[in-house]
Amino acid sequence: MTDFTQFIPPFRLSEHVLELWQEPQLYDTSMTVLMGFLVSAVCGWIGCYLILQGMALLGDAISHTVLLGIVIVVLLGGSFGGPAMFCGAALTGLATTLLIEALHSTSRVKEDAATGIVFTSLFALGVVLIGIFAGRAHIDTSHVLFGNLLEVANGQPYRIGRWALPVPVAQMSLLAVLIAGLIGAFYKELLVVSFDPQLAASLGLRPRLIRYAMMAMLSVAVVGAFESVGAILVVAMLISPAATAYLLTRRLSMMFLYSTIASGLSSLFGFHLAYWLDVSPAGAMVTVSCSLFTIAFLFGPQQGIVAKSVRHWRLRLRTQQENLLRCLLEQGAVAESPAAQLHQLAVSLGLSRWSTALAVWRLRRRGWLLASQNQFQQVALSFAGRQEAERLERAHRLWETYLVEHVGLAVDHVHPTAEEIEHLLSDQLVEKVDDALGHPDTDPLGEPIPRSSIADWSPGVFSLSKLRIGDRARIVGLGDSPVELTGALRDSDPNPACEVVGLVLTLGQELKVTARNPQPAIWVVVLGDGHSRSIPHHLADRILVQRLTPPATDSVTTTSPSGASY
Amino acid sequence: MFLHFPLVLMESNAWTQFVRFWSFQDRAVQTAALGVLLLAISSGTLGCFIVLRRMSLLGDSLGHAVLPGVCIGYLVQLRKDPWWIVSGALVSAFLASWLIGFIRRHTRLKSDAVMGLVLSGFYGVGTMLLTWIQRIPAGNQSGLNGFLFGQASAISERDLYVMGALSLVIVGLVMALFKELVLASFDEGFASTIGVPVRTLHYLLMGLTAIAVVIAIQAVGLVLVSAMLITPAATALLATDRMRSVVILSVLFGVFSGMVGLSVSFLNSHYPTGPFVVLTLALVFAGMYLFSPRYGVASRAIRRRRQSQRTQRENVLKSIYHSLAGCANAVKINELATLRQETPAEIRSTFSMLMRRGWAQLEGDQARLTDAGLRRAQELDRNYRLWEQFLTDEINLPIDHTQRDAENIEHILGPELVRELEARFEQRHD
Amino acid sequence: MSTTAVPPNPPPIEVHDLTVSYDKKPVLWNIDVSFPEGQIIGIIGPNGAGKSTLIKSIMGLMPAESGWVKVYGQPLARQRRLVGYVPQRESVDWDFPVTVRDVVLMGTYGKLGLFRRPGKAERELCDHCLMQVGMAAFADRQIANLSGGQRQRVFLARALAQDSRIYLMDEPFVGVDAATEAAIIELLRTLKRQNRTLLVVHHDLQTAPEYFDSMLMLNMRLVAFGPTQEVFTTPLLQKTYGGRLTILSEAAEQVAGTRR
Structure with missing residues (x-):
């Protein structure tokens, strides 16, 4: 076995990076990096559409077949990079697309196989022509394979005032401006076409035509890129920056930005990598570009694997903590009462020692848990912890009730599902469930449902529908309730304002809930003057009250925060 | 950076070369022809399932993805040792097929984009390694360039043993599991309900594709290897309606095109084998597309x-x-x-x-x-x-x-x- | 929850608290039902209610998130041979190079096991099955040249070749001609007389009461299950087809959002 590390030259910052950006090498360096950037960026923009439309394979195919167009134009005496070549390439791209379509629409060859057959054949034809006419065509196969980015700067410069750009760079810049202009001008059409071709067709756009135009554009970009990166590595430029951008954002405009940034970075780092190791700059660029993808894949803020596993881990931790809280509440291990034995809890929840310790530590840090002196052997809920536990208990029991009453599950079948879902529901949805169920006091098994601890819409003010039997309250508002809680569900009712008036209630009146009918939900209240009223659910939602007494009848809950405030 | 092709046959009159090839007297011709035969059999057999399962791009991806493995296999001994090169290529192809599945599972990217990405990423790294090898002493004579577009004349007898062993694995497994492979390719849902391990079969096919690609790269080159998998099978599918005949015809078309392409590429030592073989395949396909008795357009x-x-x-x-x-x-x-x-x-x-x-x-x-x-x-x-x-x-x-x-x-x-x-x-x- | 001993005659299919998610989003909630033997049972519900999902998860084609399925008191993996499956016609590529007989032979592969080839006995069985569905004349045809109804008959013949106790069929009546529909239902009745159990996903409410002995009404959750005359009632149909439970769908979205 040979030690091939000996062939890796040592990396020197000054020689491999800094000196390149000083005279006399500055021009060559900047032009090469610029060219790499332009090629990659232009391909990346088109790549964004290819990825969104699921046409990466077609992009791959066209980047190969354009070779044939180039070879034919060169053999017919066209100059490299001249207008004839761009036209030839665009035609080849179109021909490829049409050929593939014709093949799979007129025979039983499926689209993927048709693409594979067409592009390998045309590419092979191109290579064969190069082989046969090796003397006449000024391209050789290594061009096709790797391109030659380093020769870009050596060409005849094209002067614009003080600025001197090598011809290929000037050409590519022009192409970049042109393609950026086209994308800008047809941004919304292209968006519709890639999002929903049928919608586009119904809007009078021509999805097929736009598709062909895009393929022609792609072919032209491939010609521009051909000399510097070769026919095969173009595929990487098409897909890699766009795929990286796709992982980082869900908006098309941002995809363009990110893919452009990825192109710039890959061109810069790729160039230095290539210079250091003395390897193909195109290959190095692609390597860097794919490394960028890997980084986005692993560490992307939303969809990165690391972020995702952290989220899943957090969710698991949260579930464990929440189960612990509820377990403590059920055991009555609250502030003053005797504390629960931790290891028993762990056993009953099926948690390992470590997970339990971690959960306890995190809960203590949030101030939800009180631990005894002898290091976590005994724990109890703090006041805040108890509120949190009650919130969870409420979500759990309400969801159970919902499953029984609306989904139609048998009472003894609901527990396993409720246990899991409760951790994932938002408070808002829980309140919606509460409302849909008519604000029940107990679940189907007769267990009490804790009150909502979230203050309704101003501190201490509830809608009457949240009151339970025995509650005393003063009316502070008549009319519409907060829309986000009940409005959406009540829209179809007859004008509630009139009905509220019909109840003859006045602001400041005191009332006491004496009875409740669960289905349909009706609150029977006795007013201060001794009269009683039956208030249906949709009106109870619209009467705002302030509670006067701490709820004495509740068995599990003691004081809710709003009740405690006075 | 011109491609270097070993001069196996002296330049001479085309007809003499042609006769020399088809008489199969020459040792070099025999080796090359045997190599092409093995590759046509293995890719022809496997290609049918790849085309029917619409995994055509997979062959292309794995084809490009073997390049870094080939280079590393070369670096181990600093010469073209078939075992090392094949092992390197296989590892790299397996890694690529695993990566395709892995990225696919964890992102919203569509599978064609993922395959394109893996293809180009591996090929990019491979290009770097290849150009780097050409810089190091002795590397310039490596003959690794022959792996890009194929150089059947560079197949050595030792290569043949490796190729033969690998082809045996492919043909043996496909024959043993033929019934299950057909069922799983036709109706995956039904297959799994009667207890056929469809996932295992899928990974098996991916693995076998990697092997087929490795067999083929010396003769047709990694750039065009997917054609060896797709085109003969697609041609056979136009010709017949029975799975068995599809496999047999696919192998026959592969062998025919391989031999014709090889004989043409022997006319001139500068000619790579791959493009000629692929072009012949394309012509056979075009013929069948037009004139297949049952499904031909014409x-x-x-x-x-x-x-x-x-x-x-x-x-x-x-x-x-x-x-x-x-x-x-x-x-x-x-x-x-x-x-x-x-x-x-x-x-x-x-x-x-x-x-x-x-x-x-x-x-x-x-x-x-x-x-x-x-x-x-x-x-x-x-x-x-x-x-x-x-x-x-x-x-x-x-x-x-x-x-x-x-x-x-x-x-x-x-x-x-x-x-x-x-x-x-x-x-x-x- | 009380744990009961396994009854002496376990039901053909027992689904217990089955919750199935698609891309982390629950699409079936707590399905709990056990099917009686020797009946044609219809599974009905609106589009997107999870009818096919239920069949697929019973067949183990979609993993259950919680709950389990038992076939004659045993997990499905041990009882595969007792269960035959007729997928939707669109699920396969009809250009595939196989003949009608080849497809029907596939029904015998489960019994053959790995490596063994179908022999004369299997061939005869398959010809017999083709005759039962009236497709004997087409045995050597390539499957692409068949009409929709004929394709469905081929799938049925394949299921017959499986010779199962239980059949699960995913929309067998979609897109078939009247003659095929009549032939299929006749075949189902024959199977039923042999005391086999048939679970059929169906969406035509017109014919449903005529075809099925029992019905399972589904809309993300089990709405009702029972003999047709008891459950095929206007209130239950309204409950099934009267739109989604908004809170349930919203909860499903939230669950999916948090888990992803």
Whole structure:
């Protein structure tokens, strides 16, 4: 076995990076990096559409077949990079697309196989022509394979005032401006076409035509890129920056930005990598570009694997903590009462020692848990912890009730599902469930449902529908309730304002809930003057009250925060 | 950075080279031909499943993805040792196929984008390694460039052993699991409900594809290797309807194109093998696409044309028959034309076809049926009535629809079906 | 919850608290039902109610998130041979180079096991099955040249070749001609007389009461299950087809959002 590390030259910052950006090498360096950037960026923009439309394979195919167009134009005496070549390439791209379509629409060859057959054949034809006419065509196969980015700067410069750009760079810049202009001008059409071709067709756009135009554009970009990166590595430029951008954002405009940034970075780092190791700059660029993808894949803020596993881990931790809280509440291990034995809890929840310790530590840090002196052997809920536990208990029991009453599950079948879902529901949805169920006091098994601890819409003010039997309250508002809680569900009712008036209630009146009918939900209240009223659910939602007494009848809950405030 | 091809055969007259190749006397020719044979068998067999499962891009991806492995395999010994190169290539292909699945599972990217990404990423790294190897001493003579577009003449006898062993693995496994592979490719859901391990089979196919690619790269090159997998199989699928024949034909097409491509590439030592083989494959495919007896585009067009001519012919025959049944034993062309709502010229041209078959005679402008023509017309008429009755009885179509359908469709009824219909209706009318 | 001993005659299919998610989003909630033997049972519900999902998860084609399925008191993996499956016709590529007979032979592969090839006995069985569905004349045809109804008959013949106790069929009546529909239902009744159990996903409410002995009404959750005359009632149909439970769908979205 040979030690091939000996062939890796040592990396020197000054020689491999800094000196390149000083005279006399500055021009060559900047032009090469610029060219790499332009090629990659232009391909990346088109790549964004290819990825969104699921046409990466077609992009791959066209980047190969354009070779044939180039070879034919060169053999017919066209100059490299001249207008004839761009036209030839665009035609080849179109021909490829049409050929593939014709093949799979007129025979039983499926689209993927048709693409594979067409592009390998045309590419092979191109290579064969190069082989046969090796003397006449000024391209050789290594061009096709790797391109030659380093020769870009050596060409005849094209002067614009003080600025001197090598011809290929000037050409590519022009192409970049042109393609950026086209994308800008047809941004919304292209968006519709890639999002929903049928919608586009119904809007009078021509999805097929736009598709062909895009393929022609792609072919032209491939010609521009051909000399510097070769026919095969173009595929990487098409897909890699766009795929990286796709992982980082869900908006098309941002995809363009990110893919452009990825192109710039890959061109810069790729160039230095290539210079250091003395390897193909195109290959190095692609390597860097794919490394960028890997980084986005692993560490992307939303969809990165690391972020995702952290989220899943957090969710698991949260579930464990929440189960612990509820377990403590059920055991009555609250502030003053005797504390629960931790290891028993762990056993009953099926948690390992470590997970339990971690959960306890995190809960203590949030101030939800009180631990005894002898290091976590005994724990109890703090006041805040108890509120949190009650919130969870409420979500759990309400969801159970919902499953029984609306989904139609048998009472003894609901527990396993409720246990899991409760951790994932938002408070808002829980309140919606509460409302849909008519604000029940107990679940189907007769267990009490804790009150909502979230203050309704101003501190201490509830809608009457949240009151339970025995509650005393003063009316502070008549009319519409907060829309986000009940409005959406009540829209179809007859004008509630009139009905509220019909109840003859006045602001400041005191009332006491004496009875409740669960289905349909009706609150029977006795007013201060001794009269009683039956208030249906949709009106109870619209009467705002302030509670006067701490709820004495509740068995599990003691004081809710709003009740405690006075 | 010109590609370097070892000069196996001296430049000489093309015809001499051609004869020299096809006589298979030369040791170098034998080795190369045997290598191509092995590769055609293995990719031809496997390609059928790849095409049917619509995994065509996979072959292309894995093809490009072996490049870094090949380079690292070379670096281990600093020479082209087949075992190291094959191991490197295999590891790299397996890694690529795992990565494709992994990225696919964890992102929203579509599978074609993922494959394109893995393809180009591996190829990019491979390009770096390859150009780096060419810089190091002895690396320039590596012959690794032959792996890009294929150089069958560079196959050594040691390579053949490796290729042979790997082909045996592919053909053996495919034959042993043929029934399950067909089922899982045809109907994956059903296959898994009867206990066929479809996921295992899928990974097995990916693994075998990696092996097939590795076998093929020396002869056709990694850039075009996917054609060896896709094209012969797609060609065979155009030719036949039985899975077994598809596999056999696919191998045959592969072997044929491989040999032809190889012989052409032997004409000049600068010619890489891969493109010539792929081009031959493409020509075979094009031929089959156009002229496959059953599914060829051209043959179908010809069939359609014949069918419509026949319909036309028999309609005229029937018209004559009906006109004759009413009155005289001859009918005027012009009368026929009004009857059929066609121009007399059209009738005449159809009529000439009838005459060529000896079904009718023309005396002046009087059309007359021969005995054979009369028999044929009677037969047609009976078929028509049978069909009409069949349609009304079985499908409850309103009668005017039946009229039109029957006119076109009776020509399609074969004698077998007619007999079946007859038996059924005789039974019913008894 | 009380744990009961396995009854002496376990039901053909017992689904217990089955919750199935698609891309982390629950699409079936707590399905709990056990099917009686020797009946044609219809599964009905609106589009997107999870009818096919239920069949697929019973067949183990979609993993259950919680709950389990038992076939005659045993997990499905041990009882595969007792269960036959007729997938939707669109699920396969009809250009595939196999003949009608090849497809029907596939029904015998489960019994053959790995490596063994179908022999004369299997061939005869398959010809017999083809005759039962009236497709004997087409045995050597390539499957692409068949009409929709004929394709469905081929799938049925394949299921017959499986010779199972239980059949699960995913929309067998979609897109078939009247003659095929009549033939299929006749075949189902024959199977039922042999005391086999048939679970059929169906969406035509017109024919449903005529075809099925029992019905399972589904809309993300089990709405009702029972003999047709008891459950095929206007209130239950309204409950099934009267739109989604908004809170349930919203909860499903939230669950999916948090888990992803």
